[in-house]
Amino acid sequence: MVRLLWVRSGMRRWWPFVFALIPLAITVAIVTTLLRASDLENFGWSFWSLNVSDHGILVYVIGSLLTAVPALALAMLIGLGIAVASTTYLPRFVAGVLDPCVDLLAGIPSIVYGIWGYFVVASFFGQNLFVWAAVHLAFIPGLRPTHDSSLALIATGDGLALAIMILTLMILPITTLLMRDALRAVPRDLWESGLALGATRWEVTRRVAIPYAKRGVWGAAFLGFGRAIGETVAVFMVIDQASKLPTNVYDGTSTMASLIIGTIDAAMQGGPTGALELHFLSELALVLLSITLVVNVAGRWMIRRTYTGVAGV
Amino acid sequence: MNAIASVPTEAVVSVQDLTVTAGARTLLDHVSLDFGARSLTAVVGPSGCGKTTFVRSLNRMTELTAGLAVEGSVRYLGQDIYDAAVDPVVVRRRMGMVFQRPTVFPMSIFENAAFGLRLVHAEEDLVDAAVTEALQRAGLWDEVRAELDRPALSLSGGQQQRLCIARALAVRPRVLLLDEPTSALDPAATQRVEATLQGLKEEIVLVLVTHNVGQAARISDRIAFLHSGKLIEVGPTADILERPRVKLTEQFITGRYA
Numbered sequence: 317m318v319r320l321l322w323v324r325s326g327m328r329r330w331w332p333f334v335f336a337l338i339p340l341a342i343t344v345a346i347v348t349t350l351l352r353a354s355d356l357e358n359f360g361w362s363f364w365s366l367n368v369s370d371h372g373i374l375v376y377v378i379g380s381l382l383t384a385v386p387a388l389a390l391a392m393l394i395g396l397g398i399a400v401a402s403t404t405y406l407p408r409f410v411a412g413v414l415d416p417c418v419d420l421l422a423g424i425p426s427i428v429y430g431i432w433g434y435f436v437v438a439s440f441f442g443q444n445l446f447v448w449a450a451v452h453l454a455f456i457p458g459l460r461p462t463h464d465s466s467l468a469l470i471a472t473g474d475g476l477a478l479a480i481m482i483l484t485l486m487i488l489p490i491t492t493l494l495m496r497d498a499l500r501a502v503p504r505d506l507w508e509s510g511l512a513l514g515a516t517r518w519e520v521t522r523r524v525a526i527p528y529a530k531r532g533v534w535g536a537a538f539l540g541f542g543r544a545i546g547e548t549v550a551v552f553m554v555i556d557q558a559s560k561l562p563t564n565v566y567d568g569t570s571t572m573a574s575l576i577i578g579t580i581d582a583a584m585q586g587g588p589t590g591a592l593e594l595h596f597l598s599e600l601a602l603v604l605l606s607i608t609l610v611v612n613v614a615g616r617w618m619i620r621r622t623y624t625g626v627a628g629v
Numbered sequence: 630m631n632a633i634a635s636v637p638t639e640a641v642v643s644v645q646d647l648t649v650t651a652g653a654r655t656l657l658d659h660v661s662l663d664f665g666a667r668s669l670t671a672v673v674g675p676s677g678c679g680k681t682t683f684v685r686s687l688n689r690m691t692e693l694t695a696g697l698a699v700e701g702s703v704r705y706l707g708q709d710i711y712d713a714a715v716d717p718v719v720v721r722r723r724m725g726m727v728f729q730r731p732t733v734f735p736m737s738i739f740e741n742a743a744f745g746l747r748l749v750h751a752e753e754d755l756v757d758a759a760v761t762e763a764l765q766r767a768g769l770w771d772e773v774r775a776e777l778d779r780p781a782l783s784l785s786g787g788q789q790q791r792l793c794i795a796r797a798l799a800v801r802p803r804v805l806l807l808d809e810p811t812s813a814l815d816p817a818a819t820q821r822v823e824a825t826l827q828g829l830k831e832e833i834v835l836v837l838v839t840h841n842v843g844q845a846a847r848i849s850d851r852i853a854f855l856h857s858g859k860l861i862e863v864g865p866t867a868d869i870l871e872r873p874r875v876k877l878t879e880q881f882i883t884g885r886y887a
């Protein structure tokens with residue numbers, strides 16, 4: 317009896333640490349592997365340059381930000397619109413169809429978005445939107461076609477703009493879902509208090525509900541950004557992969573993630589340049605990891621700072 | 630407003646044959662009751678008797694619940710608030726509401742109190758004066774005057790509830806509807822809110838739903854007893870407590886208030 321008790325309480329003491337060890341070990345393993353493979357001691361900070369031919373990675377860092385940041389901004393705006401419509405304005409039966417639809421889209425594997433983007437969205441937007449923009453919105457910097465990107469080339473669709481669009485569509489369900497659930501958690505009493513003061517639904521949404529749900533909004537932004545910057549195969553399929561900075565939105569470029577997926581095969585084949593390629597890709601992965609880490613930490617700090625903590629009662 | 634105010638009438642709010650139904654269910658059954666200026670009426674009755682439904686139908690909050698049908702009339706200074714020409718937003722600005730749990734907004738103490746004024750884009754010095762006055766009337770000013778920029782959610786429950794009262798007062802309503810405003814508060818906080826209400830009844834019409842007959846005894850001028858959606862009895866507080874005319878009232882009072 318005594319022994320059984322001892323064993324049971326002993327169990328309770330060690331098993332949490334085993335579980336705790338799993339994520340800790342994985343983190344340490346990944347970081348050490350990447351650090352060793354990228355061999356920073358030998359190569360130093362030379363990788364932090366725009367010189368692509370000398371294995372500078374700054375072009376890809378910029379490419380990643382050029383796709384992820386606009387995609388995130390779009391997905392947050394559109395997602396907030398859908399979330400507010402669904403929680404506040406739409407009749408219940410419409411929201412009842414819309415919500416499961418968003419949940420479903422959030423679960424679709426990214427390769428599906430990639431294939432759809434490559435075969436359908438590319439030519440559709442290329443022929444309609446992009447060509448139109450290249451002709452009529454050419455006064456906006458970045459939308460003007462350079463002499464070497466002719467309209468026929470623009471019509472094929474793939475490039476930076478398409479990558480942004482596909483990324484937006486990919487992260488839109490998750491940003492929508494998180495903001496929608498946060499808005500739905502706003503207490504009914506709070507809503508009614510706003511309305512009882514003579515506010516309209518829009519005024520309560522803007523001034524009470526969204527501020528109340530801001531943890532969810534921040535959460536959506538950070539998760540969405542993580543997905544956008546880490547997306548590999550879908551971006552690779554639509555970005556018209558090229559190791560250069562884009563001259564305009566129709567141009568091809570590379571992100572860190574798409575470059576890794578595009579060159580990892582060759583690097584693994586070995587050969588005279590294989591080792592160098594592998595070390596270069598490790599540096600990319602390391603930078604990608606660092607960016608994700610920084611965003612994560614910043615996100616946590618932000619969410620903690622904006623905590624609305626319901627005091628009293 | 631002036632045109633309406635000049636209508637000669639005793640009551641600020643006059644309820645006639647108010648019937649509220651949800652499908653086949655009757656939540657309120659031909660309730661008629663007048664509320665005079667500067668009064669505090671306590672609405673009491675067993676759980677589920679329709680107290681919340683009653684106060685919510687006074688400022689058209691019932692419209693926010695799908696499936697409720699309202700018949701009869703509610704007149705505010707002589708005008709039927711359910712008239713098709715009346716904007717419910719205007720009605721709600723004249724008749725403020727305080728809920729069971731404090732419902733402060735996720736913003737500063739000052740901005741909470743200023744919320745209703747911001748909606749009409751009131752001028753800044755006007756807002757300042759109105760917020761100060763509302764916080765004073767709600768009995769919260771001395772506690773928060775030094776830290777108006779603090780998040781309202783960092784206040785205690787009782788302070789939050791008084792802030793909710795201040796927020797409702799800031800738009801200068803003639804009527805304040807309170808649905809069990811102290812049921813989530815401890816005795817000390819309850820006492821502060823009761824003191825606040827006692828001061829306010831010298832100025833405006835208060836309708837206080839309470840499950841606490843002791844509270845009704847302490848601060849109300851008049852008690853209305855509801856049972857199964859019907860107004861069973863209404864009269865001066867002392868009369869209802871000491872000599873109720875209806876057996877049902879007596880049973881309720883003796884059950885709740887020794």
Ligand SMILES: Nc1ncnc2c1ncn2[C@@H]1O[C@H](COP(=O)(O)OP(=O)(O)OP(=O)(O)O)[C@@H](O)[C@H]1O
Pocket residue numbers: 651654656674675676677678679680681682683694695696697840
């Ligand atoms: N939307 C609705 N549809 C159908 N029935 C409702 C609805 N709202 C309230 N009721 C019913 O109407 C009755 C009165 O409800 P109400 O909330 O007004 O009671 P109450 O006196 O405030 O009760 P409590 O003291 O518990 O707060 C209850 O039986 C309730 O179940």
Ligand SMILES: [Mg+2]
Pocket residue numbers: 680681682808
């Ligand atoms: Mg109630």
